[in-house]
Amino acid sequence: MNGRKAKAIRKQALVLLYEWVKTLVSEEEAKNMKPEEALALLPKDTHIYANRRIMLSAFSFKWIIKKIKIFLKTNNKRINQITLEDINGTNT
Numbered sequence: 001m002n003g004r005k006a007k008a009i010r011k012q013a014l015v016l017l018y019e020w021v022k023t024l025v026s027e028e029e030a031k032n033m034k035p036e037e038a039l040a041l042l043p044k045d046t047h048i049y050a051n052r053r054i055m056l057s058a059f060s061f062k063w064i065i066k067k068i069k070i071f072l073k074t075n076n077k078r079i080n081q082i083t084l085e086d087i088n089g090t091n092t
Contacts, residue, residue, distance in 0.1 A: 008079045009072075013064040014038070019084050020059060 018035040021042070025033065039061065046060045056063040067087045072079065077086070 005079070009065055009068050012079050012082060013061060013068060016064055016068075016082070016084050016087060017042070017059070017061060 014035055018033070018038040021038040022030040022033065025041075042060060043057070046057055046062050047054050048057045049055075056066060064087065068079070068082055071077070071082060071086055075086070
């Protein structure tokens with residue numbers, strides 16, 4: 001993967017996290033929130049230990065990036081067209 005594609009994936013991951021965090025906070029906070037502030041509201045731990053395995057924590061920045069990459073391999077959409085519903089629908 002080249003640098004431009006990786007940068008576009010990270011940018012779209014930030015947009016998707018912002019959309020997801022806006023659904024969790026009140027409407028007043030959602031109106032005043034910036035996309036960069038969405039990362040500050042996420043837990044610092046990116047991995048969890050369960051069933052004697054270390055896995056990515058759901059809806060972390062790295063997890064969203066992984067789901068976007070999986071979705072791009074199986075579907076014929078552009079990176080900026082991927083929505084939160086597409087990410088929730090992927091298996092793995």
